[in-house]
Amino acid sequence: MDAHVSPSRIAGRTRAPPSKSYTHRAILAAGYGSGTTVTDPLDSADPRATGRAVEAFGGEVVWTGEGDADDGSEGGAGAIEVEGFGGRPDTPDDVIDCANSGTTMRLVTAAAGLTDGLAVLTGDGSLRSRPQGPLLDAVESLGGRAESTRRNGQAPLVVGEAMAGGTVAIPGDVSSQFVTALLMAGAVTEEGIEIDLKTELKSAPYVEITREVLADFGVDTERTETGFRVPGGQSYGADEYAVPGDFSSMSYLLAAGAVAAADGEGVVVEGARPSAQGDSAIVDVLDRMGAEIDWDRDAGEIAVRASSLSGVEVDVGDTPDLLPTIAVLGAVADGETRIVNAEHVRYKETDRVAAMAESLEKLGAEVTEKQDSLTVHGGDTELSGATVHGRGDHRLVMALTVAGLVAEGETTVTGAEHVDVSFPGFFETMASLGASVSTE
Numbered sequence: 496m497d498a499h500v501s502p503s504r505i506a507g508r509t510r511a512p513p514s515k516s517y518t519h520r521a522i523l524a525a526g527y528g529s530g531t532t533v534t535d536p537l538d539s540a541d542p543r544a545t546g547r548a549v550e551a552f553g554g555e556v557v558w559t560g561e562g563d564a565d566d567g568s569e570g571g572a573g574a575i576e577v578e579g580f581g582g583r584p585d586t587p588d589d590v591i592d593c594a595n596s597g598t599t600m601r602l603v604t605a606a607a608g609l610t611d612g613l614a615v616l617t618g619d620g621s622l623r624s625r626p627q628g629p630l631l632d633a634v635e636s637l638g639g640r641a642e643s644t645r646r647n648g649q650a651p652l653v654v655g656e657a658m659a660g661g662t663v664a665i666p667g668d669v670s671s672q673f674v675t676a677l678l679m680a681g682a683v684t685e686e687g688i689e690i691d692l693k694t695e696l697k698s699a700p701y702v703e704i705t706r707e708v709l710a711d712f713g714v715d716t717e718r719t720e721t722g723f724r725v726p727g728g729q730s731y732g733a734d735e736y737a738v739p740g741d742f743s744s745m746s747y748l749l750a751a752g753a754v755a756a757a758d759g760e761g762v763v764v765e766g767a768r769p770s771a772q773g774d775s776a777i778v779d780v781l782d783r784m785g786a787e788i789d790w791d792r793d794a795g796e797i798a799v800r801a802s803s804l805s806g807v808e809v810d811v812g813d814t815p816d817l818l819p820t821i822a823v824l825g826a827v828a829d830g831e832t833r834i835v836n837a838e839h840v841r842y843k844e845t846d847r848v849a850a851m852a853e854s855l856e857k858l859g860a861e862v863t864e865k866q867d868s869l870t871v872h873g874g875d876t877e878l879s880g881a882t883v884h885g886r887g888d889h890r891l892v893m894a895l896t897v898a899g900l901v902a903e904g905e906t907t908v909t910g911a912e913h914v915d916v917s918f919p920g921f922f923e924t925m926a927s928l929g930a931s932v933s934t935e
């Protein structure tokens with residue numbers, strides 16, 4: 496499916512979809528427990544994959560209710576009734592398909608390390624090219640078995656044989672999801688798991704999201720001098736768990752408002768209550784760029800108006816998913832926007848540093864790409880519409896759609912259907928704000 500976007504002015508009020516990260520964790524934590532209602536979950540392709548894994552381990556996951564937001568957008572509302580597998584997962588009857596979801600594959604790998612038998616995990620072409628090696632080594636050194644069938648550290652994976660727990664050293668600069676996975680599984684091992692980080696932790700706020708969810712399910716975790724520890728022999732339990740709004744998804748709506756809100760009007764995004772999400776940094780980035788932005792934390796609302804933006808330096812070590820959004824803002828802003836500490840952004844659904852460099856150049860921006868940074872030299876030239884490739888990556892599709900709001904002429908974004916990974920109602924939401932966007 497292609498999305499066609501023309502220059503538009505937008506205005507109005509909308510609601511962010513629920514958080515993908517919290518939804519994954521709530522489903523799996525409920526799976527480790529006995530029975531939980533997860534309210535207002537994100538109903539999109541990635542959390543659905545985690546739900547299927549919980550079922551493969553012997554749980555039951557029933558999605559209730561349809562997306563019924565006022566603007567007709569999907570992806571929110573309803574609930575999930577999770578009947579857990581009660582502590583230790585069963586050996587699955589079949590292969591677990593994690594589809595496009597890195598979070599699912601990492602969290603489920605460590606869970607699979609608890610099964611008596613072996614589980615087989617796979618995913619789509621993108622997921623089968625992402626790094627899993629350090630997590631496989633960790634499961635092995637904790638007493639389980641974990642192999643890449645192609646012996647290249649990538650899925651398909653074969654994992655199981657009841658890891659006991661213990662102490663493990665892993666790198667912190669590939670994916671924080673390895674830490675999350677081991678903390679979640681470690682709570683139900685005999686010995687618990689102590690994680691020593693060999694290199695600086697990237698995407699650190701995601702581990703804090705994990706620790707927040709685990710605490711809400713009655714599971715203790717600790718920070719240590721060199722990493723994290725989770726005591727073993729714990730049980731998960733929560734009758735009900737409410738998922739907050741998603742700041743990564745919000746970043747597209749806020750960026751759209753900052754570059755394309757109609758004169759004298761603005762965009763208001765609801766569902767923005769403070770949480771552990773590092774991506775709430777988008778509010779500060781927009782503020783530093785000169786946007787007129789106001790976050791009412793008590794009301795959970797962010798209001799943004801269009802204003803002229805200037806380039807800034809942004810360290811995305813903690814917030815990799817913001818890179819595509821900030822790169823687009825940089826292309827519209829005057830002066831240079833330097834996005835630094837970005838090497839781990841290359842290990843996502845696609846290499847997002849290279850992909851954004853290529854697409855923004857195609858739209859007429861000047862960029863400098865380095866291994867761990869992307870500099871966008873904004874302002875000198877107007878963006879002009881072109882066909883840009885979504886590369887099967889939801890975040891590229893959404894960020895490039897925002898660029899299309901201000902590029903002269905029509906911008907076509909290919910692979911637009913991939914927004915179903917994290918923000919299924921994205922195009923409907925944009926159209927409800929007045930964006931001139933159509934999909935076919």
Ligand SMILES: O=C(O)C1=C[C@@H](OP(=O)(O)O)[C@@H](O)[C@H](O)C1
Pocket residue numbers: 515516517598669670671672675697698701815816839
């Ligand atoms: O744990 C999570 O929910 C996530 C962690 C981050 O990945 P890395 O830790 O691999 O950087 C982030 O990019 C991803 O979208 C979601």
Ligand SMILES: C=C(OP(=O)(O)O)C(=O)O
Pocket residue numbers: 541595596597598599816843844890917
């Ligand atoms: C990288 C992402 O997710 P995951 O790692 O779960 O595929 C993302 O949503 O941008």
